[in-house]
Amino acid sequence: MSETIAVAARNVGKVFGAGAHTFTALGDVSIEIEKGEFFTLLGPSGCGKTTLLRCIAGFETPTTGTIELSGRDITHTPPNKRPVNTVFQSYALFPHLTVAENLGFGLKMLGKSRTEIDTSVARVLALVQMQAFADRLPQQLSGGQQQRVALARALAPEPQVLLLDEPLSALDLKLRKEMQGELKRLQIETGITFLFVTHDQEEALTMSNRIGVMSAGALLQVGTPHDIYERPVSRFVADFIGETNFLEATVEDGGVRLGSGDVLAVPPSGRTGTVTLAIRPEQIKIGQDGLSARVVATTYLGTDTHYTLALSDHSTLVARVQSNSGADLKPGDAVHVTIDAQSVQVLAT
Amino acid sequence: MGKRRFDVTTLPGFTFIAITAFVLLYAPIFTLVIYSFNGGNSVNVWGGFSLKWYAIAAQNEAVQSAAIRSVIIAVSASGIATTVATMAALGTTRRGRFKGQTAIYIMINQPLMVPEIVTAVALLIFFSSIKIATGYTGLGYLILAHAAFCVPFAYLPIRARLEGMDMTMETAAADLYASPWQTFRYVTLPLLMPGVIAGAMLAFVISLDDVIITEFVKSAGQDTLPTYMLGQLRRALTPEVNAISTVLLALTVVILTAFFLITRKRD
Numbered sequence A: 001m002s003e004t005i006a007v008a009a010r011n012v013g014k015v016f017g018a019g020a021h022t023f024t025a026l027g028d029v030s031i032e033i034e035k036g037e038f039f040t041l042l043g044p045s046g047c048g049k050t051t052l053l054r055c056i057a058g059f060e061t062p063t064t065g066t067i068e069l070s071g072r073d074i075t076h077t078p079p080n081k082r083p084v085n086t087v088f089q090s091y092a093l094f095p096h097l098t099v100a101e102n103l104g105f106g107l108k109m110l111g112k113s114r115t116e117i118d119t120s121v122a123r124v125l126a127l128v129q130m131q132a133f134a135d136r137l138p139q140q141l142s143g144g145q146q147q148r149v150a151l152a153r154a155l156a157p158e159p160q161v162l163l164l165d166e167p168l169s170a171l172d173l174k175l176r177k178e179m180q181g182e183l184k185r186l187q188i189e190t191g192i193t194f195l196f197v198t199h200d201q202e203e204a205l206t207m208s209n210r211i212g213v214m215s216a217g218a219l220l221q222v223g224t225p226h227d228i229y230e231r232p233v234s235r236f237v238a239d240f241i242g243e244t245n246f247l248e249a250t251v252e253d254g255g256v257r258l259g260s261g262d263v264l265a266v267p268p269s270g271r272t273g274t275v276t277l278a279i280r281p282e283q284i285k286i287g288q289d290g291l292s293a294r295v296v297a298t299t300y301l302g303t304d305t306h307y308t309l310a311l312s313d314h315s316t317l318v319a320r321v322q323s324n325s326g327a328d329l330k331p332g333d334a335v336h337v338t339i340d341a342q343s344v345q346v347l348a349t
Numbered sequence B: 001m002g003k004r005r006f007d008v009t010t011l012p013g014f015t016f017i018a019i020t021a022f023v024l025l026y027a028p029i030f031t032l033v034i035y036s037f038n039g040g041n042s043v044n045v046w047g048g049f050s051l052k053w054y055a056i057a058a059q060n061e062a063v064q065s066a067a068i069r070s071v072i073i074a075v076s077a078s079g080i081a082t083t084v085a086t087m088a089a090l091g092t093t094r095r096g097r098f099k100g101q102t103a104i105y106i107m108i109n110q111p112l113m114v115p116e117i118v119t120a121v122a123l124l125i126f127f128s129s130i131k132i133a134t135g136y137t138g139l140g141y142l143i144l145a146h147a148a149f150c151v152p153f154a155y156l157p158i159r160a161r162l163e164g165m166d167m168t169m170e171t172a173a174a175d176l177y178a179s180p181w182q183t184f185r186y187v188t189l190p191l192l193m194p195g196v197i198a199g200a201m202l203a204f205v206i207s208l209d210d211v212i213i214t215e216f217v218k219s220a221g222q223d224t225l226p227t228y229m230l231g232q233l234r235r236a237l238t239p240e241v242n243a244i245s246t247v248l249l250a251l252t253v254v255i256l257t258a259f260f261l262i263t264r265k266r267d
Helices: A049-057 A099-109 A114-127 A143-155 A173-190 A201-207 A225-230 A235-240 B014-035 B052-059 B061-093 B101-108 B116-134 B140-163 B168-175 B180-208 B212-217 B225-232 B239-265
Strands: A005-016 A023-034 A038-042 A064-069 A084-087 A161-165 A193-198 A210-215 A218-223 A245-252 A255-258 A274-279 A284-287 A291-300 A304-311 A316-322 A334-339 A345-348
Touching (some): A005 A193, A023 A193, A023 A218, A038 A201, A049 A084, A049 A161, A049 A193, A084 A143, A099 A143, A114 A143, A114 A173, A143 A173, A173 A201, A201 A225, A210 A225, A210 A235, A218 A225, A218 A235, A235 A245, A235 A274, A235 A345, A245 A316, A255 A274, A284 A316, B052 B061, B052 B239, B061 B101, B061 B140, B061 B180, B061 B225, B101 B140, B116 B212, B140 B180, B180 B239, B212 B225, B225 B239
Parallel strands (some): A038 A193, A084 A161, A161 A193
Antiparallel strands (some): A005 A023, A245 A274, A274 A345, A284 A334, A291 A304, A291 A334, A304 A316
């Protein structure tokens, strides 16, 4: 069992400061990341995702709990003795060393021979397609090129786990999209476990095998992008990933009753009393039958159009409709909507 | 109508005062330099252009040995001071704020604030008891005394450089398997080098022209160039002193220019 686990955090807590001025960055986080996985820690800034990453890298020591690497306890191992490398948000390339010297730094510190270093440097330079830049200094490179060098430098010593701390956040949108594909390709080619930290839900959904959603020092949900998007366990997760409508409802036999009086036949959730329904905009269809609603506003987004709809009790919903579907609705129009009850998530209020 | 920003250069008489200040600062130095080329025997009566006082100074054995002694002391003292200052700068910047940090800063920079004559008298008394106890009367005392007052001059540029340096460089080195010593050797020190060189040069210049502490601490026959020149004042003053001063001035200007070029290049 443990042979398939690359990194594990067990009941990890981290408290900064002392006395009256303490800040709990991590509550009590347990997580297991499998070998060869592209795992993303996703959450807003200040949620503790970077602190967890730094605990795994060895830059911080957890206040409580343990960190394991391939089943070995490394909680108190200094960073230079951990077979784990980091791609920093600021890249942290050594400005006084050339690209090739930057790439060879880790191997040199490990005491590898000149020929071994040269072979590895050539390999990772090819991996990130930077062969032409081996003798440049970092400040002679563009942001995207520095990013590739930072990635190659961390990959050169062939770490057991590659940690990536929001590495794409400094790039412009087009380059970021390109690098997302690039990162995924590198992960598959090298087979190295990637632990990626980001606040960008789209980045997380497109690249990851699994995602861990964090908030306020706690891990809220771990699952595949599909799981997280389709079956969020809490209002926070549903809200953070993609767009979601939230509706108050009361649990009844055979479904839930909305504030408008309509009943939705949602699958049994085990919850009782007042609940919050999470409904994705694309799960709402505008048609001839169903709940009556009125169009409040329309937002044209190119491929899709968002319609803000008010139900009879004035609660609002946003529906996403393909712009070329022919429905040309205006504010004030009376419509009927159907909600895909099977995909509605019933959450605690 | 918006308020104009206060600008000192628009005040009446600004130009006049500025020019006067510069003239007062530099006229004596120019006079000194000009009279070092005097063919006559006076430091204030012109007797034609000549390099003879440079030749006389260069052939004067007392000047020669004082110059060599000055350089030995300045090189050793700035070396020691720079090493100590680098360690002090690392200790005060490469960690979180700690209790008593301000007190440490003040203690490191003490020679900038305590009157030099006080330090000189203290060292005289302190060293003379050591001299009696050990019998050693070499240059070591002067080197140590100079190293002590050179520390803050070396410390300030090194600390400034360290504070401008990103800590993630060291974190990245540790992440790439560098031990704390390797991190210092291959990352921190190379990045710190401009600050270290600047600090060493400043310390060298400060040591080179010190008079007060040297005068108190030196044993018999341990004149440096500045104390030798001070001794000459008691006799008939010749342009030889001007020539020595001009050489010292030229050396200082060269070193300080290099200092500014090194510190500016990185900004």
